[in-house]
Amino acid sequence: MKKNTMPSRKNERRLIKQLIEGESQAFDFVVTEYHNIMLSVARAIVGEAFADEVVQDAWVSAIKALPKFEGRSSLKTWLLHIVSNGAKSRVRRENRHVSLDDGWESVPADKFDQAGHRYDDVYTWDNATPESLLANEQLQTIIENTFQNLPAIQRAVLSMYEMEGIKMDEICNILDISSSNARVLLHRARTTLHHSIEKYQDN
Amino acid sequence: MAECKDIAEEASNILNGDLPFRKRIALHIHLFYCSCCRNYIQQLKQTIATISVFRPIEKDSTDMSALAKQLQELAKKQ
Numbered sequence: 001m002k003k004n005t006m007p008s009r010k011n012e013r014r015l016i017k018q019l020i021e022g023e024s025q026a027f028d029f030v031v032t033e034y035h036n037i038m039l040s041v042a043r044a045i046v047g048e049a050f051a052d053e054v055v056q057d058a059w060v061s062a063i064k065a066l067p068k069f070e071g072r073s074s075l076k077t078w079l080l081h082i083v084s085n086g087a088k089s090r091v092r093r094e095n096r097h098v099s100l101d102d103g104w105e106s107v108p109a110d111k112f113d114q115a116g117h118r119y120d121d122v123y124t125w126d127n128a129t130p131e132s133l134l135a136n137e138q139l140q141t142i143i144e145n146t147f148q149n150l151p152a153i154q155r156a157v158l159s160m161y162e163m164e165g166i167k168m169d170e171i172c173n174i175l176d177i178s179s180s181n182a183r184v185l186l187h188r189a190r191t192t193l194h195h196s197i198e199k200y201q202d203n
Numbered sequence: 204m205a206e207c208k209d210i211a212e213e214a215s216n217i218l219n220g221d222l223p224f225r226k227r228i229a230l231h232i233h234l235f236y237c238s239c240c241r242n243y244i245q246q247l248k249q250t251i252a253t254i255s256v257f258r259p260i261e262k263d264s265t266d267m268s269a270l271a272k273q274l275q276e277l278a279k280k281q
Contacts, residue, residue, distance in 0.1 A: 028268065
């Protein structure tokens with residue numbers, strides 16, 4: 001789990017100044033806040049094997065380019081574009097095709113009859129709030145494991161959209177995918193997580 | 204006419220408000236009379252809210268303080 005802190009525009013300018021001046025707290029902050037989502041983007045584009053290296057290189061490029069950062073986007077989006085460009089050129093250099101979203105069934109076929117009606121009734125969940133669902137440690141583990149088992153590109157889309165609040169068109173630019181593709185990936189990730197909670201609730 | 208399977212396939216687009224007018228109407232008509240699909244949409248909403256609160260992250264063994272230190276030194280050299 002990760003806390004959510006989004007610096008305001010003004011705070012971000014101050015943060016960038018602190019980074020340029022080499023203040024240690026600023027480096028701790030940006031690494032803690034952005035390293036994980038950068039890794040997620042790298043894994044989605046280049047795969048697990050090269051992701052760590054791509055993110056390391058992206059950090060170095062970003063620190064070198066920081067004095068020229070114009071603030072046209074947020075620092076986070078800027079960093080994600082740097083990691084995305086690095087990952088894309090790594091893919092080209094390695095001449096490899098990364099397919100990270102195989103083997104997913106759009107909607108489980110056994111839930112519907114031929115006319116598209118549900119076989120089983122769907123009931124409301126008793127523990128309705130996120131807090132009450134998450135009070136159950138077993139369910140927390142199920143959600144965590146399901147998330148980790150999602151294809152890397154689904155994790156990246158889900159994390160950027162749901163957790164980082166990045167807009168869909170920006171996500172498409174970062175991952176170099178079409179809007180319809182991004183929406184499908186988001187839906188797949190949400191649906192898989194829903195299935196895992198549903199399965200637990202039904203037991 | 205929209206069926207339960209269409210709702211399952213378009214659920215995220217329904218929640219994101221991201222559908223062409225005719226399709227949106229067809230799906231909402233189905234939701235009007237199908238309590239199972241209304242419950243399904245509600246469950247998906249709860250799933251999304253739960254993930255947003257839980258905020259799972261990538262597995263990562265990076266030593267964050269060491270990386271921060273390394274970057275700080277790089278910035279100072281510039």
